[in-house]
Amino acid sequence: MGKQDAADRRNPRWHAFQVLQEVDRGRRLGVLPPAGLSSKDQGLFRELVSGVVRWRSWIDWQIDRLLSKPLHDDEVGYALRQVLRIGIYQMAFTDRIPPHAAVSTAVDLASGLRLPHNLVNALLRRFAAEERHPEPPRLAERFSVPDWFVRRIKRQATGRHPEDLEATLRWMQTRAPLTLRWDTRKVEGPFVREQLAAKGIKSVFSPWAPFALILPEFRGAVQEIPGFEEGWWRIQDEAAQIVTTFLDPQPGERVLDACAAPGGKTEDMVQRMGGQGSVVAMEFKRERMQSLEELAAREKIVRVVRGDARHPLLPEATFDRILVDAPCSGSGTWRRHPDGKWLKKDEDIPAYLERNLHIIKGLTPLLKPGGVLVYCTCSILEEEDEEVVRTALHEIPDLKLDPLPDLLGLPMRSGMFRSPLVEGGMDGFFSARFRKVG
Ligand SMILES: C[S@@+](CC[C@H](N)C(=O)[O-])C[C@H]1O[C@@H](n2cnc3c(N)ncnc32)[C@H](O)[C@@H]1O
Incomplete structure (x- = not known):
């Protein structure tokens, strides 16, 4: 791309343009706004980046229908699309930026990047002139989620009302409190x-x-x-807090948080145990362990171990309770972290099922007889949730389901918890509780 002049570095749209390319290449969205931007521009930068990622395939559908011929499949075509995405997002999803400002700032951005700004001007003006923008016919573009996800969620919604499916997809595009x-x-x-x-x-x-x-x-x-x-x-989201209620750790107990980083639930456990007992916080990835180490420095009952929950090197039959806050697609938190939906792939889902089953099998021997294991995910896909539980019950004779009681009017489904999304407003979480027999 063309050389940037210094003025661009104070332009939130230029920074958004740069970061959006990095997110496309797999960078996580937790980006800090660049220093040097005013606090108002930092807010705009954040809104542009997360908004474009959230609505990406809806916006692309609008761009494609307004083009007279497709964008070139090269660096220029890709950069043009990014500029157009920023322009369309502002017109379709913000009410404080007048359309003429969205168009002119996009044209300026394109000129600064030595891109064909006439095309940007013409397309955005056409979009601005529309009284109503057509809605994409396919759910994937209408609700800006990957095709594979629509296929999977449709399959599990079989027999349920299609309106429930649309309500869920619409909920996934809302802002989380x-x-x-x-x-x-x-x-x-x-x-x-x-x-x-x-x-x-x-x-x-x-x-x-x-x-x-x-x-x-x-x-x-x-x-x-x-x-x-x-x-x-x-x-910490409400649903994530409810999971610790199901684990119900008691003062004086020995508890294992098997997939612990960054440690939100570990800290919740310590609090509920009144600082009495012991909590082992295990984590697989070294780069995610710093916040756990900091927690252990503050809370003397926490011990951090680096380990693989599939093959834990901890003494058998010594834990009263184990929490498996399992690695998953995170689909229940995509409204909060919209980059997640583009980073995960269809083939990840069966791999999570395999891995999480392996984790439950690896941890069962560590439970005392009668001990409790809570399995949870922040996914709304049944393959990562109920299917893991069903398979675990089938393959691990030492575990039986310990049905969760209804929680203050929140009904459980077959003794398992699925957080209410549209009605509850919380993140999408799943939990099931096992008890070790014998
Ligand atoms: C959903 S996150 C846990 C969030 C955490 N419980 C909290 O509330 O802050 C899942 C964690 O499990 C870790 N993990 C993945 N596979 C693991 C394994 N085999 N053994 C231990 N930890 C694992 C991931 O690195 C990730 O940090």
Whole structure:
């Protein structure tokens, strides 16, 4: 691409253009806004990057239908598409940027990149002139999810109403609220809520997770929330908190968090155990272990081990409870991390099933007789959830299902938990509880 002048480096759209290319190449979206941008431009940068990734295939469908001939399959065609995506996103999904500003900034970006800016101008003007934009006929583009995912979720929705399927896909495109878990050893929930209200931040208690405070409208930086410095709370979705309720670790017990990094649930366990007992936090990937090490430095009952839960090098029959917060597609959190849907592949799904079965088999000998193992994922695909449980029950005679009781009006399905998405507003989580017999 053409040489950039210094002015571009203060342009949030130029930075978004660069980062979007990196995300296409597999970089995770947790990007910090570039230093040097004003805080308003940092907000715009974040919105452009996550919005374009969230709506990518809807936007591409609109671009393709408005082109008189396809974009070239080369570097220029690819860069043009990226500029057009940024322009269309602003017109279709933001209300504070007037269409003429979306067009002119895209034309400027294209010129700065030495791209054919006339094409950008013509296509975006055509889009801006439409009274209503047509909706793509296929679900994959209409709700901007990969084809393979639509195939799988349709298959599992067989027999259910197609409207349920569309409601789920629509939910996946909504913005997730920020949810806090307050630290009961430092503060009380009503106190945190009062401090937030004093700053004009609206919050509501979760009806299901006892330490969860949901901030339904908050869009600012987390550092602005009272108690950030003091460590009064951590960010953790309601559904992720509910999982620890199912594990129900007790003071004095020996607990294993088998897939622990970054440690959100480990910390929740320590809190619920009142700091009494021991928690072993195991993690496979060295590069993900730093936050666990930091947690262990703060909480003396936590010991961190690097290990593979399929072949754990820990003494047998010594744990009261084990949590398997399993590696998965993360489809239940794609509304929060929209890059996940483009990074995962169809063939990953059976591989997760295999791996997670292997993990449950590897961990079962570590449980004391009568001990509890909770398996959970943040996926809404049954192959990663119920199918793993069914196969585990079939292949591991030492485990039986310990049906989860209904939770304050949240009904379980065959004794297993599937978080309510559209009605519940929480992330998509699945949990099942096993007990070791004998
Ligand atoms: C869903 S994340 C866990 C999130 C964590 N429990 C929390 O609440 O913060 C799954 C973790 O399991 C780790 N993992 C994957 N395969 C593993 C294995 N065979 N043994 C141990 N950890 C594994 C991944 O590296 C990842 O950090």
